[in-house]
Amino acid sequence: MLMSNPTEVGSAIPSTDVESAYELFAPLAEKYWGPDLHNGYWYGEQDDTSLEEASRRLTELVADRLRVGPGDRVLDVGCGNGRPAVSVGTGTGAQVTGVDVNRSALAAASEHAAANGLGDRVAFECADALDLPFRPGSFDAALLIESSLHFELDELLPSLAGMLRPAGRLVLETPYAKVPMNERMRQRTAEYYEMIQAVSLETLPRHLEVAGAVELEPVEFLDITENTAQTWPRALERLRENWSEIERVLGSEVAERAVRVVDDWRAVPEIGFMVMTLRRRERDSEAG
Template sequence: MTTGDETAVRPATADIGRSYEDMAGLTETIGGPDLHYGYWDGPRDPAAVPAATRRLTDLVVGRLRAAPGDLVLDAGCGNGLAAVRIAETTGARVVAVDVNPAALERGLRHACEHGVEGLVEFRRADALALPYGHGTFDAVLAFEITPHFELRPLLGELTRVLRTGGRLVLESPCLLEPVGDPEAAARVRAYLDMFAAGHMHTAREHLESFHDAGLRLLEYLDLSEHTAPFFPRMLRRLERRRAELVTRYGSAAVERERRTIAGWARVPGSGSVLLAGAAPDAKRPPDARE
């Protein structure tokens, strides 16, 4: 965790899977099955959370520039809706990997419901040890997964399986600046613990790790202003359905979710970024621009 604590350890993959099962039902009931941030044009944008999460998915997927015949990796695919959306909107073939078998089963159901089961393969795998050879994929997606990893090993492995010139697109929560205040650091830690995650990296660390992986940076977007409405809207949705949620999940789980979301939203410099990069062409200098 980039809050001055250098002792954070990545949880075991089994712990990550269990954590998502523990909180996925509650979070999905509040905000829908995407389990990631949404995108709003501003604080007055009336879009509901599920519509806004679809917007963010489309924004991120569009950066892949995938096309029919391409092979795309969705690393840490969760419930698989981004992988399904890639197949739906681009016609590309998608390999979606995750460590959580239950999430992979849900992903397959989503693919069947959207009629793209022939284009999307779901497979259990760790993003740090992918069972694919060098240069296998035309594009790679890392959608809000970096808190579970050290950045350099993750981006090194994702770049390894990316063909020359292929695109890697990453969107993630982050810290726009390091957190030094102990109270704010505790709120960050609570947010990470809810997902059995180990690190909240800074925006600069994401940029540096792209460079260290040999990726040519094509685009960098600070999405923080557009994703910030996610938190107050999730909290309002939780309060509207509190009685139902307490009946289904228990008062302790509901209160933990409320407290953790509210705490992360109050962390100075909490935000989100999108980066797109390309595996360098050996025939071009590393700093060449498209």
């Protein structure tokens, strides 16, 4: 489902590829949002957990659903700077391979793994999720934290299903559409998706439909919309406190436009966040 048309997007935010978009925004995001670069998870409005700790909490929530341990192999798709991959490796004892298309992020990821003594168990490769350089059935589990939106779902899930062994788990933490896409939603999300170079926003039924077609069966669905709601307000507060640097790096026009675009996107009531766990179906002959 294509979300945007470049001709409809304001020129103040440069249209670019995923790698360039990451390199433009990631350094500031890491500094003021936190190194994990994804949503935080809070238990309620009274939960005063920091943005960094809440982000780690969400990583742990995803990692727990992988159901892996020492000797297992895990694939982290869209691993970025490697913080979640290292957390998964540390917490589970599994061997983790992270893939991404951003070479500078991968270099930072390798440095982070080595600094945490996991250079022999957590590795990173430059690879496209739709053309993975691994043998089919190489992994016991795979995770995607806010990266599936960069791919068409009916291309992504078949690619990942092929990487999993029988009964292997796939855990997605991602935005999703609570209702089928309509023109109003399309208009309100187009500029944000162009900015971050995303291409899809699908409903839960559509996820289940595509998963079922490639023998991925549902295990669990969690709507975490309310749990993640504090993420952007907390990040925006930090950005505003350090606005002079934001403007110096991005320019005032791009900075203000980027904030407005994220504000608008996070306010769309039909968009939620979910953690979905899928499992590759075992054939009768495989189940023994």
